Amino acid sequence: MNTAxxxxxxxxxxxxxxxxDTQKTQAGSPAKEAPARKRVLLVDDEASVRIAVKQVxxxxxxxxxxxxxxxxxxxxxxxxTFDCVLTDHMMPQMSxxxxxxxxxxxxPAQRVVLFTASADRLARDQMPWDSLLAKPFSVDDxxxxxxxxxxx
Amino acid sequence: MKxxxxxxxxxxxxxxxxxxxxxxxxxxxxxxxxxxxxxxDFMEALECEPFDLILSDYAMPGFDGLSALKIAVERRPxxxxxxxxxxxxxxxxxxxxxxxxxxxxxxxxxxxxxxxxRQAVLRAEERARQREAEERIHEQAALLDAAQDAIFVCDxxxxxxxxxxxxxxxxxxxxxxxVGRLAGELLQPEPARLQVALQEIERSGRWSxxxxxxxxxxxxxxxxxxxxxxxxxxxxxKSIMAINTDVTELREMxxxxxxxxxxxxxGALAGGIAHDLNNMLxxxxxxxxxxxxxxxxxxxxxxxxxxxxxxxxxxxxxxxxLSFSRGVGGKSSMVQLNQVVAxxxxxxxxxxxxxxxxxxxxxxxxxxxxxxxxxLYQVLLNLCVNSRDAMPRGGILSIETVNAPLKGKQTRWQPxxxxxxxxxxxxxxxxxxxxxxxxxxxxxxxxxxxxxGKGTGLGLSTVQGIxxxxxxxxxxxxxxGKGTxxxxxxxxxxxxxxxxxxxAE
Numbered sequence: 001m002n003t004a005x006x007x008x009x010x011x012x013x014x015x016x017x018x019x020x021d022t023q024k025t026q027a028g029s030p031a032k033e034a035p036a037r038k039r040v041l042l043v044d045d046e047a048s049v050r051i052a053v054k055q056v057x058x059x060x061x062x063x064x065x066x067x068x069x070x071x072x073x074x075x076x077x078x079x080x081t082f083d084c085v086l087t088d089h090m091m092p093q094m095s096x097x098x099x100x101x102x103x104x105x106x107x108p109a110q111r112v113v114l115f116t117a118s119a120d121r122l123a124r125d126q127m128p129w130d131s132l133l134a135k136p137f138s139v140d141d142x143x144x145x146x147x148x149x150x151x152x
Numbered sequence: 153m154k155x156x157x158x159x160x161x162x163x164x165x166x167x168x169x170x171x172x173x174x175x176x177x178x179x180x181x182x183x184x185x186x187x188x189x190x191x192x193d194f195m196e197a198l199e200c201e202p203f204d205l206i207l208s209d210y211a212m213p214g215f216d217g218l219s220a221l222k223i224a225v226e227r228r229p230x231x232x233x234x235x236x237x238x239x240x241x242x243x244x245x246x247x248x249x250x251x252x253x254x255x256x257x258x259x260x261x262x263x264x265x266x267x268x269x270r271q272a273v274l275r276a277e278e279r280a281r282q283r284e285a286e287e288r289i290h291e292q293a294a295l296l297d298a299a300q301d302a303i304f305v306c307d308x309x310x311x312x313x314x315x316x317x318x319x320x321x322x323x324x325x326x327x328x329x330x331v332g333r334l335a336g337e338l339l340q341p342e343p344a345r346l347q348v349a350l351q352e353i354e355r356s357g358r359w360s361x362x363x364x365x366x367x368x369x370x371x372x373x374x375x376x377x378x379x380x381x382x383x384x385x386x387x388x389x390k391s392i393m394a395i396n397t398d399v400t401e402l403r404e405m406x407x408x409x410x411x412x413x414x415x416x417x418x419g420a421l422a423g424g425i426a427h428d429l430n431n432m433l434x435x436x437x438x439x440x441x442x443x444x445x446x447x448x449x450x451x452x453x454x455x456x457x458x459x460x461x462x463x464x465x466x467x468x469x470x471x472x473x474l475s476f477s478r479g480v481g482g483k484s485s486m487v488q489l490n491q492v493v494a495x496x497x498x499x500x501x502x503x504x505x506x507x508x509x510x511x512x513x514x515x516x517x518x519x520x521x522x523x524x525x526x527x528l529y530q531v532l533l534n535l536c537v538n539s540r541d542a543m544p545r546g547g548i549l550s551i552e553t554v555n556a557p558l559k560g561k562q563t564r565w566q567p568x569x570x571x572x573x574x575x576x577x578x579x580x581x582x583x584x585x586x587x588x589x590x591x592x593x594x595x596x597x598x599x600x601x602x603x604x605g606k607g608t609g610l611g612l613s614t615v616q617g618i619x620x621x622x623x624x625x626x627x628x629x630x631x632x633g634k635g636t637x638x639x640x641x642x643x644x645x646x647x648x649x650x651x652x653x654x655x656a657e
Contacts, residue, residue: 117430
């Protein structure tokens with residue numbers, strides 16, 4: 001999926017505010033160095049959700065980096081390499097959809113799982129994420145979303 | 153007394169008649185005389201013409217004075233009747249007075265006649281005036297009793313002095329039972345409001361407002377009450393007249409309408425509530441699995457704590473929604489608006505999209521107001537839901553309270569200048585704004601700019617209705633693309649020294 005073909009209104013500004021070229025060079029390139037443990041970036045403004053999800057992932061052997069919102073998530077994403085980004089959708093300042101679009105603009109190959117407590121409000125097909133998870137979800141739902149085949 | 157009298161003169165002797173008339177011409181000039189001497193003419197004259205006085209001979213051939221008197225007393229008891237006779241003895245005179253004659257004058261003492269007539273006419277006029285006054289009192293009493301309202305008068309101590317049939321109908325107490333009792337004990341209005349009313353009537357001589365009271369059978373009634381104070385010559389309070397209209401049914405209807413509107417607001421929040429509950433269920437579900445499968449033994453306490461907090465928060469949201477839709481706090485009382493704002497903001501923070509930043513600034517010294525907490529909550533929530541909908545991409549919603557001492561304040565919806573101490577709550581958003589051309593329509597029932605199915609158009613008309621019923625008014629500033637600010641003004645309560653008021657807070 002390419003951001004240029006994205007129909008989501010919120011993404012339009014991305015074309016206007018295109019990412020700097022230095023960052024764009026990362027796009028499509030494989031991870032710089034494969035980490036020993038799988039790394040996950042977990043973005044949610046609800047601390048309780050972060051705590052519970054982090055415990056599940058830690059128990060399954062993931063390394064988890066937390067962010068309490070979109071801007072912080074973006075910062076941490078740019079500072080590291082992740083096998084998967086897990087982000088909530090409804091957050092102040094920057095929505096999960098917006099964060100996903102920004103990440104995909106940098107690295108279209110990045111796997112992103114979006115979760116939301118209002119799943120019915122999102123049109124699944126038009127979005128750039130690889131997997132959508134409706135809150136509340138079970139441990140199996142979470143793991144399945146992490147390992148689901150990427151969208152083409 | 154009238155200067156020209158119309159006199160019916162019953163006299164068969166023409167000479168005597170002329171004599172009497174000429175005597176009167178000097179003592180009481182300008183009288184008109186109608187002389188008759190048969191029963192038929194007498195009755196006809198009495199029937200057809202208005203007279204101020206009847207003069208009658210005692211003995212006449214074919215007709216006699218006593219018969220004439222009987223006829224006159226029966227048909228026109230209001231006209232004074234004086235015998236003028238040459239033959240009337242003492243006994244006959246006394247008998248005639250017993251039968252209703254006003255006076256008697258002997259023909260050889262005619263000099264007394266003018267004085268006798270004057271006295272008789274004056275007395276008749278006085279009687280007529282008295283009768284009219286009595287009739288007026290009866291009419292007014294009937295009017296009071298015909299009124300649907302309860303009308304009663306109390307002395308300055310609150311003891312009931314009079315009690316109309318309307319009061320009997322509304323309260324079930326008869327006048328006999330009510331008179332002499334203390335109105336405050338009999339009707340049991342809310343003590344705090346009674347105190348405010350008593351202070352106001354002592355200050356200005358008038359008060360109007362609503363009371364919740366009890367009938368004889370213990371049923372609660374809501375009355376709209378108007379009080380007027382009367383003072384004696386020295387300016388001391390003499391009595392308080394109360395006119396109470398039963399508005400129980402009206403208030404019940406209003407309560408039903410407001411409840412329906414609250415349910416619509418809850419409907420408007422439904423998406424947000426579901427979102428919030430799903431968010432809080434997520435850590436609870438994950439947490440139970442983690443604990444059951446022994447996946448996070450090291451962090452057991454943290455997980456339990458997170459689950460507990462999430463469950464607690466969800467139950468708090470559910471509790472708030474239920475108490476709002478049920479209308480807990482639905483009775484009028486002394487209200488600290490800051491408290492209502494704080495409660496409402498908690499719900500808004502849980503259920504509004506996170507992209508809406510809610511800022512709250514409350515005046516710690518905010519004065520108390522009198523009102524219905526649920527209705528005020530409803531007003532604030534309606535405004536905030538509108539603001540939320542006006543900011544689909546997020547923005548800032550700010551809520552502020554402040555004391556507002558007003559001097560001749562006017563707004564588009566408050567054309568009459570207002571002065572005095574008010575409390576103000578401001579709800580401002582950075583949303584789409586209201587176009588100038590619809591500003592006059594927004595408080596109309598069923599006016600909405602929202603899509604079909606998204607809004608009923610009752611939110612702002614409800615806001616307007618509630619604010620008005622609290623004696624307040626609204627100010628609105630809005631600019632398309634910049635946002636909307638609603639300022640609501642409510643009269644502050646002046647006297648805070650009452651123990652009852654501080655208890656209500």
